[in-house]
């Protein structure tokens with residue numbers, strides 16, 4: 344539909360391309376000349392510019408995030424632990440440090456981070472900057488690997 | 497402290513759960529939102545979000561450190577959404593009906609209301625946003641995917657064609673029709 348030359352009057356496809364900056368310099372100049380004499384195309388271009396702006400704006404994107412995402416995070420963390428544990432047994436995909444599976448892996452991981460424990464830092468950071476639906480991944484993790492690590496050893 | 501993608505990937509590859517927790521913190525909501533904007537169904541989007549990260553768990557060990565995560569996650573999300581849309585005969589036939597229709601692409605208010613069940617949850621109470629969301633929900637799903645990739649992900653026509661595995665001409669047609677339809681729907685709802 345964009346095969347017509349931009350000089351062709353009143354083509355909705357051209358109006359769209361113009362509104363998203365998709366015409367070359369010469370094409371745009373030609374079309375702008377048409378716009379000076381054509382109310383319909385001016386209205387179309389204005390409508391598309393407004394539409395494209397609205398489509399890209401964050402307000403339109405912010406559907407509420409459902410609470411179920413939290414349950415999904417929990418399931419996924421469990422699946423992650425399983426995958427890492429399976430790997431440690433089977434010598435599989437997580438090849439870099441296969442011995443770091445499960446709780447022992449977490450304990451070793453914590454030692455790699457100087458200062459504040461990773462769990463505490465995660466929880467702090469989460470409290471500051473993340474929406475509540477996702478928030479408790481880190482706090483749950485903190486609970487699990489914080490005191491739990493020493494307790495189980 | 498902000499983790500970089502590389503740090504997240506490195507931690508995950510060392511099997512560290514806080515790495516994967518970071519990955520979820522950073523991207524789970526984003527993946528959900530993208531899935532929702534493709535599918536316009538809360539249940540489907542939730543289900544799909546889970547699928548995406550299950551794939552991620554499988555594939556992460558082979559993911560190159562240093563590559564940015566979002567384009568990869570977006571590709572997985574888009575592919576899984578497209579599979580879902582294509583395997584759903586109701587949704588695909590909507591596309592066909594649209595393509596073989598009168599070509600005006602106009603969506604009536606009744607269409608919008610029928611399609612808008614999932615849309616009423618808007619926390620914004622923003623009238624224009626609601627109209628736009630309803631109009632998006634009423635689009636044929638593949639047209640909607642193309643619009644989201646173009647206007648929310650800022651991808652080029654060529655990148656969209658590659659991602660959706662469709663000819664460039666098809667993408668142009670989808671975008672042209674979808675955007676004309678959106679503009680007409682919004683103009684109609686403004687006039688009442």
Ligand SMILES: [Zn+2]
Nearest residue numbers: 352353381384
């Ligand atoms: Zn004109």
